[in-house]
Amino acid sequence: MNNIKNNINVLKEKIQHLLKNKTELKKVKIVAASKNQSVEKIQIALLSGIYNFGENYVQEGIDKIKKLKKNNQIIWHFIGKIQSRKTKLVAQNFDWCQTIDREKIAILLNKYRTSKKPPINVLIQVNISEEPNKNGVSIKNYQQLAIIVSKMTNLKFRGIMALPKQTQGKIQYRDYQDVKNIFNVLKNQYESVDTLSLGTSFDIKTAITYNSNMIRIGKSIFHN
Numbered sequence: 001m002n003n004i005k006n007n008i009n010v011l012k013e014k015i016q017h018l019l020k021n022k023t024e025l026k027k028v029k030i031v032a033a034s035k036n037q038s039v040e041k042i043q044i045a046l047l048s049g050i051y052n053f054g055e056n057y058v059q060e061g062i063d064k065i066k067k068l069k070k071n072n073q074i075i076w077h078f079i080g081k082i083q084s085r086k087t088k089l090v091a092q093n094f095d096w097c098q099t100i101d102r103e104k105i106a107i108l109l110n111k112y113r114t115s116k117k118p119p120i121n122v123l124i125q126v127n128i129s130e131e132p133n134k135n136g137v138s139i140k141n142y143q144q145l146a147i148i149v150s151k152m153t154n155l156k157f158r159g160i161m162a163l164p165k166q167t168q169g170k171i172q173y174r175d176y177q178d179v180k181n182i183f184n185v186l187k188n189q190y191e192s193v194d195t196l197s198l199g200t201s202f203d204i205k206t207a208i209t210y211n212s213n214m215i216r217i218g219k220s221i222f223h224n
């Protein structure tokens with residue numbers, strides 16, 4: 001499992017290198033996408049200085065959250081497709097939900113987040129490549145959803161998440177520019193907005209070029 005520590009060091013160096021040429025971006029948060037990864041591997045990543053973990057499946061995520069309860073410095077993100085019947089569990093167990101894509105989800109998350117906990121941090125997922133049957137709110141409707149999300153007292157509206165499509169492995173730069181523009185618009189509209197969650201193992205460089213400040217990394221952290 002030494003590879004995880006090494007992978008993380010390589011990743012951090014890569015990010016530092018990419019940030020050297022940027023003036024408007026100073027930090028990029030790494031969220032380890034830990035779906036299908038064991039608790040032991042998560043602990044190694046934690047010891048290597050990763051504190052944010054993203055889970056795609058509610059029950060798998062909650063099992064890990066329970067097992068790692070003692071590590072209270074971990075910040076848990078839900079990054080999977082969210083079903084309305086699972087929103088209660090997400091609201092009760094996670095620190096972030098990155099995949100709000102419709103009003104109903106926002107209402108239920110707000111309803112089930114206990115006021116004993118701080119508001120859950122939320123991102124609106126935008127279907128940036130306008131792919132049919134893909135997760136995320138359409139570009140036409142993100143403003144409407146932002147109004148609703150920003151009004152909910154148990155939600156803290158932090159920004160947007162996107163997963164641009166790659167066509168035959170090729171990066172579609174237009175989509176990244178669109179994400180960047182939407183983020184800037186929202187940042188100017190809402191004081192709480194500070195997070196652009198964009199970039200996975202294959203497009204780290206492009207994401208940071210377009211001002212992503214939160215990348216969700218699975219393969220590049222956990223590969224052998």
Ligand SMILES: *Cc1c(COP(=O)(O)O)cnc(C)c1O
Binds near residue numbers: 080218220
């Ligand atoms: C799995 C996953 C990632 C990480 O992708 P890698 O290619 O493994 O880095 C990022 N975001 C979401 C939503 C994911 O499901």
